[in-house]
Amino acid sequence: MVVVDISELNYTYPAAVTPALNGVSLQVEQGEFLAIVGNNGAGKSTLCYALAGFVPHYFKGRLHGKVLVTGLDTQKVSLGELVIRVGLAFQNPFNQITGAKYTVFEEIAFGLENIGVPREQMWKRIETAMELTGITDLKDRSPYSLSGGQQQRVALASILVMEPKVLVLDEPTSQLDPVGSREVFQVIKEMSERGLTVILVEHKVEWIAQYADRVVALHEGQILIEGKPRDVLTSPLLSERGFGLSRYTMAAREAREGKLWPAGLILPVTLQEAVDGFSRQKK
Amino acid sequence: MSIINSIKKDFTTRTLVLISVAIVINIAVGQLIFTLKLPIYLDSIGTVLVGALAGPWAGALTGALADIIWGLTINPTVFWFFYVAAVIGAMAGIAAKMGVFERSSPRWLSALIGGIFFYGLTLFILSLTSFSREGLIPNAIDLTRQNALVFIIVLFIGLAMGYFFLQKAGYAGFAGLITGVVAAIISAPTAAIVYGGVTGAGTDLLVAAFRASGAGILASTMAQGAVSDPFDKMVSFLIVWLIIQALPARFKAR
Amino acid sequence: MTTSISLYIPGDSGLHRLYPITKLLLALALTLGGFIFPVTWASYVIFLGIILPISIWGGIWKQMVWAVWKIVLPFAISIFLIQGLFWGSGTVLFYIGPLSVEKDGIAFAFASVGRILLVIGSFLMLAMTTRPDLLMNALAKLGIPGAITYIVVTTIQIIPRFQAKAATIIDAQRSRGLKTEGNFLQRARSLTPLVLPLVLSSLVDVEERAIAIEARAFNAPGPKTILIDSVDTQNQRIARYIMVIIIILMIGLRLWWLLTSAN
Numbered sequence: 001m002v003v004v005d006i007s008e009l010n011y012t013y014p015a016a017v018t019p020a021l022n023g024v025s026l027q028v029e030q031g032e033f034l035a036i037v038g039n040n041g042a043g044k045s046t047l048c049y050a051l052a053g054f055v056p057h058y059f060k061g062r063l064h065g066k067v068l069v070t071g072l073d074t075q076k077v078s079l080g081e082l083v084i085r086v087g088l089a090f091q092n093p094f095n096q097i098t099g100a101k102y103t104v105f106e107e108i109a110f111g112l113e114n115i116g117v118p119r120e121q122m123w124k125r126i127e128t129a130m131e132l133t134g135i136t137d138l139k140d141r142s143p144y145s146l147s148g149g150q151q152q153r154v155a156l157a158s159i160l161v162m163e164p165k166v167l168v169l170d171e172p173t174s175q176l177d178p179v180g181s182r183e184v185f186q187v188i189k190e191m192s193e194r195g196l197t198v199i200l201v202e203h204k205v206e207w208i209a210q211y212a213d214r215v216v217a218l219h220e221g222q223i224l225i226e227g228k229p230r231d232v233l234t235s236p237l238l239s240e241r242g243f244g245l246s247r248y249t250m251a252a253r254e255a256r257e258g259k260l261w262p263a264g265l266i267l268p269v270t271l272q273e274a275v276d277g278f279s280r281q282k283k
Numbered sequence: 284m285s286i287i288n289s290i291k292k293d294f295t296t297r298t299l300v301l302i303s304v305a306i307v308i309n310i311a312v313g314q315l316i317f318t319l320k321l322p323i324y325l326d327s328i329g330t331v332l333v334g335a336l337a338g339p340w341a342g343a344l345t346g347a348l349a350d351i352i353w354g355l356t357i358n359p360t361v362f363w364f365f366y367v368a369a370v371i372g373a374m375a376g377i378a379a380k381m382g383v384f385e386r387s388s389p390r391w392l393s394a395l396i397g398g399i400f401f402y403g404l405t406l407f408i409l410s411l412t413s414f415s416r417e418g419l420i421p422n423a424i425d426l427t428r429q430n431a432l433v434f435i436i437v438l439f440i441g442l443a444m445g446y447f448f449l450q451k452a453g454y455a456g457f458a459g460l461i462t463g464v465v466a467a468i469i470s471a472p473t474a475a476i477v478y479g480g481v482t483g484a485g486t487d488l489l490v491a492a493f494r495a496s497g498a499g500i501l502a503s504t505m506a507q508g509a510v511s512d513p514f515d516k517m518v519s520f521l522i523v524w525l526i527i528q529a530l531p532a533r534f535k536a537r
Numbered sequence: 538m539t540t541s542i543s544l545y546i547p548g549d550s551g552l553h554r555l556y557p558i559t560k561l562l563l564a565l566a567l568t569l570g571g572f573i574f575p576v577t578w579a580s581y582v583i584f585l586g587i588i589l590p591i592s593i594w595g596g597i598w599k600q601m602v603w604a605v606w607k608i609v610l611p612f613a614i615s616i617f618l619i620q621g622l623f624w625g626s627g628t629v630l631f632y633i634g635p636l637s638v639e640k641d642g643i644a645f646a647f648a649s650v651g652r653i654l655l656v657i658g659s660f661l662m663l664a665m666t667t668r669p670d671l672l673m674n675a676l677a678k679l680g681i682p683g684a685i686t687y688i689v690v691t692t693i694q695i696i697p698r699f700q701a702k703a704a705t706i707i708d709a710q711r712s713r714g715l716k717t718e719g720n721f722l723q724r725a726r727s728l729t730p731l732v733l734p735l736v737l738s739s740l741v742d743v744e745e746r747a748i749a750i751e752a753r754a755f756n757a758p759g760p761k762t763i764l765i766d767s768v769d770t771q772n773q774r775i776a777r778y779i780m781v782i783i784i785i786l787m788i789g790l791r792l793w794w795l796l797t798s799a800n
Contacts, residue, residue, distance in 0.1 A: 297743065304739050311703045315731060351689070362660065
């Protein structure tokens with residue numbers, strides 16, 4: 001079942017001259033794990049905003065084309081109705097803490113309070129969200145006393161507690177250290193395995209290569225290429241424009257020049273594939 | 284546009300977050316000044332900024348809440364002046380609607396503004412104190428002649444300040460000066476009634492000087508305010524002018 | 538990193554557990570009482586006889602007295618010096634060199650200090666025993682817009698972070714050669730390079746934080762619910778009605794005095 005249906009999306013920010021997104025068409029199936037890669041300024045964040053309705057409701061600007069999410073047309077429905085169906089998380093953990101609450105537990109409840117969920121139902125939902133993100137032991141701490149990775153997981157819990165149908169994440173680990181990144185990726189993987197539709201913008205290509213069902217590469221507001229991770233991430237279209245290659249692919253490419261990679265073997269995108277390939281060459 | 288619509292237009296989610304951040308800027312800059320040991324308060328930068336970016340209503344709310352929050356967290360004495368801060372924010376918003384923060388003024392105009400303003404201010408203070416002393420409103424020409432030296436010095440200070448300090452921000456600086464005078468006038472009654480006319484800070488020496496010359500409590504408080512507030516607000520408006528000049532276009536499209 | 542700065546001192550006393558609006562009205566009524574009665578010692582009586590005992594009940598009397606001392610002392614010194622020495626009229630008590638200490642001036646200073654004491658004391662009594670967010674929830678129930686309560690609580694929480702950010706900017710600029718000590722001109726010049734980066738980077742934060750709370754349905758239509766709330770009691774409701782009546786009576790009394798004495 002198609003849960004996201006974008007057709008010919010063209011959007012320009014209010015103060016801008018050139019469109020940030022220029023004719024993007026994309027469909028996402030229920031339960032799919034879609035990754036988005038691209039250079040800075042390619043339109044990745046704008047696409048995320050469009051999925052959750054911030055484009056056009058929050059940013060105003062000029063939008064052409066159609067964005068249907070869980071069957072709703074984002075231009076015809078209010079932002080308040082969209083955000084409970086599409087959860088949105090982004091880079092800066094600190095800015096996602098509302099500041100309105102003194103404990104993690106209450107922070108997570110913020111969204112539920114806003115949509116008017118009765119108090120009795122809140123407790124269970126919050127506890128579930130905390131378990132999913134592994135932060136139950138942080139529940140009485142102040143959100144501002146936590147590490148970046150912990151704060152990001154609180155942000156995720158705060159969104160997941162609203163039970164969205166689609167989870168959109170805009171570079172959620174780029175401001176985190178390796179430990180924090182791993183914690184966040186763990187949660188994302190878990191949610192995807194539970195059947196949530198996940199759309200993730202990421203630079204850490206190695207991780208996408210392992211877990212994403214499909215990858216879309218954006219460039220200058222348009223879709224450059226889309227398909228299976230292996231096909232997209234080894235495509236010269238990406239490397240020509242200077243993005244998308246994992247460290248393993250780059251290493252193997254160099255190795256191939258020096259005849260250290262098995263001739264004819266496709267380039268690796270993950271660590272495992274690299275190890276396999278290199279050990280084969282050794283023999 | 285009706286009042287309600289005018290208010291609603293000022294308040295988006297972005298504005299609310301801006302107000303919150305602006306209040307913190309007030310506090311952070313105020314403390315920075317304190318560490319730099321400069322003889323100025325500069326605790327309204329955020330308020331003026333919101334007025335400039337989001338309109339008079341938002342500016343007024345920022346000022347009011349800023350003093351209330353400052354009172355709740357740092358120093359309960361400022362609480363009672365929330366209405367003064369609200370007016371400052373509102374005036375900043377009105378000044379912004381007149382384009383004050385976007386336009387540059389030629390330097391000689393700034394100098395002129397500085398000179399005229401300081402002359403007028405000195406006139407105001409002196410007539411205030413002599414009125415309170417003798418009950419008569421003195422003639423401007425008489426006052427000038429009697430205190431000629433003071434006026435000449437003040438005029439020079441005003442001209443220099445306008446030229447070197449304000450430079451191209453003449454309009455903004457002028458708006459700040461006016462706002463400062465209004466702030467001094469409306470804060471004097473509260474300062475006099477609740478706090479006996481003093482602030483516990485160095486400017487109290489001014490109050491002492493005015494009282495020693497025979498002026499009443501309210502007049503002395505007002506005079507003290509008139510000496511320190513216009514300069515303080517002028518610098519605040521100047522800094523906000525610099526900020527607005529430095530902002531990329533998309534921030535101003537609100 | 539400190540989590541927030543506020544005057545609130547956590548505790549479980551009866552005073553802490555009072556409904557926030559009850560405490561607010563109490564502070565208001567006591568403060569007005571000190572201003573309305575034109576007797577110098579009225580404020581002192583209220584402070585020592587009512588506010589202090591209540592603070593003891595709340596278990597915060599030590600912190601309150603300390604805070605009051607810290608805040609009121611500079612005022613007291615200033616007022617006694619300035620209004621005492623420069624009053625300019627009335628009977629003189631004694632001379633210090635060329636300056637005269639007048640009776641009316643000292644009386645005025647006493648009354649002023651008493652009023653400040655009362656204002657600060659009653660306010661602290663409220664602020665030290667009431668969590669800001671619970672106070673805001675109670676105000677929201679009375680009709681104060683959620684926008685305002687959001688601003689107050691959030692601002693209090695993010696102050697330490699911005700102070701840290703300011704410190705970082707100061708360090709960064711210093712390492713680039715900016716002089717923040719030294720003569721007046723140097724210090725004044727360092728103002729813009731410190732303030733501008735702080736404000737500009739804060740404005741970027743504003744955008745992200747606004748989007749974040751929108752994503753948490755801040756503007757969702759329909760009524761909101763509250764997870765954690767303060768407990769109100771019937772007795773307190775009655776007490777609040779009585780306090781409102783007292784406040785109105787006091788204001789009326791004062792206006793009546795003003796009008797009759799003007800004749």
